[in-house]
Amino acid sequence: MFNQETIEIEDKILAYCAKNEVPLAELKWQPIPFNGEWGTSTSFFQTAANEAKSGKKVKVPLRAQEIAETIKDEIGTPTGISRVEAVKGYLNLYFVTADFAERVVAAILQEKSDFGRGKPKGERVMVEYAQPNTHHSFHIGHFRNAILGESLARLVEFSGFETIRAAYPGDIGLGVITVLWIYENFYKGQEPEGIHERGQWLLKLYVEATKLLTKKENETDEEQAQREAYDAERRELYRKWDEGDEYVRNLWLETREWSLVELKDILETLDIHMDAWFFESEVDQPSKAIVDELIALGIAEDERPEGGAVIVNIDEKLGLKKEKYRTNVLLRNDGTTLYLTKDLALAKVKFEDYGVDRSIYVVDVRQSLHLQQAFAILRLWGVPQAEKCYHLGYGFVSLPEGAMSARAGRLVLFKDVADEALRRVTEASKEKNPNLSEKERAEVAKSVGLGSLAYAMLSVDNSRDTVFDMDVALSFEGHTGPYIQNAHVRAASILKKFEGLKVEKLNDAPFNFEMTPHEIALIELLSRFPAKVEEAANEYRPMIMATYAYDLASAFHSFYHAVSVLKAETDAIRDARLRLVAASKQTLANALALLGITAPEVM
RNA sequence: GCCCUGGUAGCUCAAUAGGAUAGAGCAAUCGCCUCCUAAGCGAUAGGUUGUGGGUUCAACUCCCAUCUAGGGCACCA
Numbered sequence: 009m010f011n012q013e014t015i016e017i018e019d020k021i022l023a024y025c026a027k028n029e030v031p032l033a034e035l036k037w038q039p040i041p042f043n044g045e046w047g048t049s050t051s052f053f054q055t056a057a058n059e060a061k062s063g064k065k066v067k068v069p070l071r072a073q074e075i076a077e078t079i080k081d082e083i084g085t086p087t088g089i090s091r092v093e094a095v096k097g098y099l100n101l102y103f104v105t106a107d108f109a110e111r112v113v114a115a116i117l118q119e120k121s122d123f124g125r126g127k128p129k130g131e132r133v134m135v136e137y138a139q140p141n142t143h144h145s146f147h148i149g150h151f152r153n154a155i156l157g158e159s160l161a162r163l164v165e166f167s168g169f170e171t172i173r174a175a176y177p178g179d180i181g182l183g184v185i186t187v188l189w190i191y192e193n194f195y196k197g198q199e200p201e202g203i204h205e206r207g208q209w210l211l212k213l214y215v216e217a218t219k220l221l222t223k224k225e226n227e228t229d230e231e232q233a234q235r236e237a238y239d240a241e242r243r244e245l246y247r248k249w250d251e252g253d254e255y256v257r258n259l260w261l262e263t264r265e266w267s268l269v270e271l272k273d274i275l276e277t278l279d280i281h282m283d284a285w286f287f288e289s290e291v292d293q294p295s296k297a298i299v300d301e302l303i304a305l306g307i308a309e310d311e312r313p314e315g316g317a318v319i320v321n322i323d324e325k326l327g328l329k330k331e332k333y334r335t336n337v338l339l340r341n342d343g344t345t346l347y348l349t350k351d352l353a354l355a356k357v358k359f360e361d362y363g364v365d366r367s368i369y370v371v372d373v374r375q376s377l378h379l380q381q382a383f384a385i386l387r388l389w390g391v392p393q394a395e396k397c398y399h400l401g402y403g404f405v406s407l408p409e410g411a412m413s414a415r416a417g418r419l420v421l422f423k424d425v426a427d428e429a430l431r432r433v434t435e436a437s438k439e440k441n442p443n444l445s446e447k448e449r450a451e452v453a454k455s456v457g458l459g460s461l462a463y464a465m466l467s468v469d470n471s472r473d474t475v476f477d478m479d480v481a482l483s484f485e486g487h488t489g490p491y492i493q494n495a496h497v498r499a500a501s502i503l504k505k506f507e508g509l510k511v512e513k514l515n516d517a518p519f520n521f522e523m524t525p526h527e528i529a530l531i532e533l534l535s536r537f538p539a540k541v542e543e544a545a546n547e548y549r550p551m552i553m554a555t556y557a558y559d560l561a562s563a564f565h566s567f568y569h570a571v572s573v574l575k576a577e578t579d580a581i582r583d584a585r586l587r588l589v590a591a592s593k594q595t596l597a598n599a600l601a602l603l604g605i606t607a608p609e610v611m
Numbered sequence: 612g613c614c615c616u617g618g619u620a621g622c623u624c625a626a627u628a629g630g631a632u633a634g635a636g637c638a639a640u641c642g643c644c645u646c647c648u649a650a651g652c653g654a655u656a657g658g659u660u661g662u663g664g665g666u667u668c669a670a671c672u673c674c675c676a677u678c679u680a681g682g683g684c685a686c687c688a
Contacts (some may be wrong), residue, residue, distance in 0.1 A: 034628095041631070051630065053668060060668080068668035096631060097668085141688080178688065288688090317686050331613065337686040347688050376615065377683055403616080404682090433650095440650065456650085467636095468624065471616065473681070480623075480637085484650045487624085487636040494650050502647045543627070555625065558635080569643095569652040589647090611650070 013088040014048055017101065020083045030075065031058040039532065040100050046528045047089070047102040052076050056097070072097030105528060109519035109588075112535045116591040124538045124598055126168035126545070134172040134358055135161040137370035138275065138282065141178040142267035143187040145211040146274050147412060148476050149372075149405040151422045152465045156402055157370040158280045158604045159466055159550035164368075166602060167545035172362060174284040176354070177271065179264050180292065182242075183214065185249060188259055189242040190217035199266075204423050207270030210263065215414055250344070274422060278458065278604065284362065288350055295345045295353035299338050307388050308338055317341045322384045333377075333384045351382045352389075359393050366396040368548065373401030373471065400548050403473035420476060429457030432482050433490075437611065444610065452611045456490050457482075459605040463489030466554040466603050487558060489605055492596065495561035495568075496607045499593035502573050504609075506586055517583035526567040527588065533560045534595050541602070550603065557599040564592050 014037050025032040033054030040049045056071035076094035085092060091102040116123045137157020140150045158173075165171035178184075190213050200206045221238055224231065248256040275282065299318055302308035308320045317340055322333035338349050358364045369379055379399040386394035406412060412419050433453040437444065444452065464481040468474055484490040519527075537556070544552035573589055576582035597607035 036628075036630095038627080038630085049631090053630075057668065066668095070668090072668075098631065139688095181688065183688085319685065321685095331684090334614090335685055340686045342686085344686090346686065372688095373616075374682060375688075378688085401616090436650070441648070472624085473617085475623090477623095483637080485637085486650095488650085490650055491636095494648085498648065498651080505647055539627095547627095551625090552627085555635090562635085565651060566653090568647075569649095572647075574647050611648085 013086065013101065013103070017083055017086050017089075020086070021079055024079060024082045025055075031055060031062060033058055039536075040102075046105060046108075046532055047100060049098050049100040051098045052079075053097050069097055105523055106518055106520045108535070109523065109527070109531045112531050113519075113587050113591045116534060116594050117587060120594055121598060121601075123594060124541045125166050126538075126542060128170075129168040131365040132170040132172065132363055133164050133366040133368060134174050134284075134362060134364040135164065135368045135370065136174045136176055136286075137161075138175040138271070138280070139177060139371070140271065141181070141183055142264045142271075143184045143210045144214060144267065144414070145208045145419075146271060146422045148420045148422055148425060149412060151425075151461070152402060152405050152474075153370055153372075154275070154278060154280060155462045155465050155604055156400070156470055156550060158278065159462075159553070159602060160368065160370065160400065160548060162602045162604065163541065163545040163550060163553060164548075167541050169366070169545075172283045172364065173281065174286060174358075175271075175275075175282045176286045176288070177268070179267075179287045180249070180260075180289040182246070184260070184264075185242060185246045186217045186221065187214045188249075188256070188263065189238075189245050190214075190220070191263065192245070192259065193241070203266075203269050203273055206266045208421065208423070210267060211414060211419075215417070218415055277426065278462075279606075280604070286354055286357070291350045291353040291357070292345055294356075295349040296339070296343075298352050298356070299345075299349060302338065302385075302389065305389070307385070312339075312341055312343075315341060320381075320385055320388075322381055322388070325388050326384065333381050336378075336381050348378060348382055348385075351379075352385060355382065355386055355391070355397070359391060365393060366398070367393060368398050368400055370400045370402070373403055375399075376401050398548060400470060402470040405474055405476050408475055408477050420478075425461065425478065425481070426458065428478065429461055429482055430454060433457040433460075433484070436484060441611065448610060452608055455606045455608045456484070456493055456611055459489035459493055459600075460484060461489075462603060462605050463492070463554065466550050467558070469551050470549065489603075490611070491565075492557050492561040492600060493605070493608055493611060495564040496593055496596045496600070497609065497611045498568050499564065499589050499596065500609045502568075502589050503586070503593065505574060514583045514587050517580060517587055519584050519588075521578075521581050521584070524567075524571055526563070526570050527585070530560075530563045530567050530588065530592060533563050534591055537595050537599065544602075553599060553602050557596065557603060560592070560596060560599060564596070567592075 018035055021035065022032065024030070035050045037048045037050050040047050052072040052075040053068060055075055056066060056068045059071060060066050060068055073094060073096060076097055076099045079099055080092050080094045083092065088104055088107055089101050090104045093100045135157055138150075138154050140146055161171055161173050187210055195213060200209045221235060221242065223235065227235070245256060249260060299308060302320070303310050303318065307325060308318050310318050312318065318338045319335055320338060321335045323331055323335075326333070336348055337346060339345060355367065358367055371379060376399060383394055383397045386397065407418060407420060409418065430453045433456045434449060437449050437452050460482055465474075467487065540552060540556045544550060571585065573582060573585045576585055600607045
């Protein structure tokens with residue numbers, strides 16, 4: 009976006025090299041990595057190496073420096089560039105600060121919340137996330153999934169893809185039936201007040217039921233008989249559900265709704281709005297037809313006549329010699345479907361009913377093989393979009409005391425963490441900013457509390473496992489969401505204090521004064537935002553944006569501390585800096601939005 | 612047995628297509644609020660990037676080997 013200079017210079021370098029038969033390698037431009045310095049650079053090592061390979065006797069580093077020097081002389085001082093230097097094989101071009109600064113700031117103030125938005129890409133992408141099981145409750149691991157998916161959706165959308173957000177709750181399976189069983193036998197007719205209490209109650213029932221249905225050590229004959237009787241009841245319930253028994257189905261729908269109401273409330277809190285809701289139960293039947301089709305096509309093998317299942321030997325069908333995707337089951341020998349089967353059916357819905365070009369699955373990394381198998385089968389099946397299926401895996405979230413486990417009672421529910429976050433932020437806010445009204449403080453608490461949680465999840469690479477420690481996630485200092493939000497608040501505070509002209513009217517405020525290194529660093533970061541959006545979206549990595557937001561906030565805090573805005577030396581400098589503050593505020597807000605974090609005006 | 616991830620400062624993590632001086636935050640020590648919000652800023656200290664080879668002008672990054680942690684491998688999701 010801000011690279012006009014390099015294009016012009018590249019032409020000159022190309023022309024020179026062509027004329028002098030220098031085997032120029034591709035020019036890669038990167039920012040000059042020294043602070044306080046400001047410009048772009050490229051190196052000639054590869055070019056020198058090309059010469060060496062073609063037989064010339066050259067020492068690569070020396071030759072690279074020689075080329076850099078020659079080109080420096082050749083291009084002179086191009087427009088927009090204040091100084092050119094050749095150092096250690098690199099050609100460094102320093103920008104004319106005033107021009108560049110003005111161009112960056114003006115673009116941001118004009119485009120506002122659209123600053124950084126990419127051009128339409130002409131492709132439709134679906135991001136599937138939020139796949140918790142119903143009849144369970146939303147824990148901190150689900151939160152990582154949700155915030156990662158939402159941030160990714162916002163990134164790809166902002167970068168120019170038409171984006172569809174899809175939820176896919178697991179609403180059927182043995183776990184669900186287990187809850188129905190205990191409810192029916194021991195808690196029938198009960199229903200706690202409050203949507204979260206009710207949702208979490210189902211989890212308690214699940215834990216209790218699991219105890220009743222799990223073999224104990226030193227089990228007596230009597231206990232064993234009881235347990236087996238319970239298990240038979242549960243199996244019978246599943247069978248009834250499967251054949252569509254009206255009573256069981258209604259019971260299931262009613263309790264499922266309790267979970268969904270809770271889930272939707274949490275998503276609403278997180279400002280996540282799904283475009284499509286898929287349910288496992290809905291793809292169960294269609295997936296059976298797909299199995300028949302795959303058998304008919306010779307992709308799947310039906311071993312049921314021999315008492316086996318329906319399987320796909322994926323490696324064999326793809327002609328792979330080494331095992332990679334292995335073999336997996338599409339249909340149990342009793343004719344019921346599996347996760348893989350349903351995912352094939354769902355993929356078909358995505359591609360055919362929703363016209364999706366790219367399909368991203370935000371799913372626990374432990375399911376990596378299963379998803380690769382699903383994608384491979386789609387390829388065998390001849391689905392063109394199979395090539396653009398992508399599994400965004402994420403490491404699991406554990407606790408300082410070990411892995412989360414509902415049965416062991418070691419589970420951190422998101423709702424509890426969110427409540428605690430609000431409590432702690434409210435407390436901190438009272439101390440740091442006593443003048444806020446109750447209403448404002450409540451808003452700040454939500455914004456900052458959820459912001460700190462979201463940032464804690466997004467600031468580590470998705471592939472890494474993380475340990476969720478409440479005190480770390482709810483820390484408000486240092487590399488955290490609130491640190492970034494605070495930079496935004498400080499910018500807002502300056503603008504609010506400025507009671508002269510509106511910032512929008514300060515069009516004639518050039519940066520034609522000697523800028524401090526803080527201002528230069530800040531403007532350089534601002535100019536990189538559009539490229540960062542592209543990078544994060546292309547690589548499907550929200551962490552890139554999380555890191556950027558922190559770097560920008562850090563640069564702003566340093567600037568804020570070291571440079572006076574309202575008390576600048578002259579009105580002209582003050583006005584230019586005000587515009588820079590406004591541009592910083594805008595870009596911080598844009599970056600935070602892509603992380604699913606709100607940017608408060610006060611805190 | 613096979614496959615996939617990780618291993619970087621005491622701790623938690625970064626590091627763009629292999630590029631110039633491996634960066635942050637916690638924790639530690641020391642400074643900075645009559646001055647735009649101190650949820651902040653500055654400074655000091657902290658490193659043989661698990662180990663051993665190799666490729667390259669250049670390796671945290673690529674290749675091989677090895678140690679170590681975790682995960683996954685047909686009727687769970």
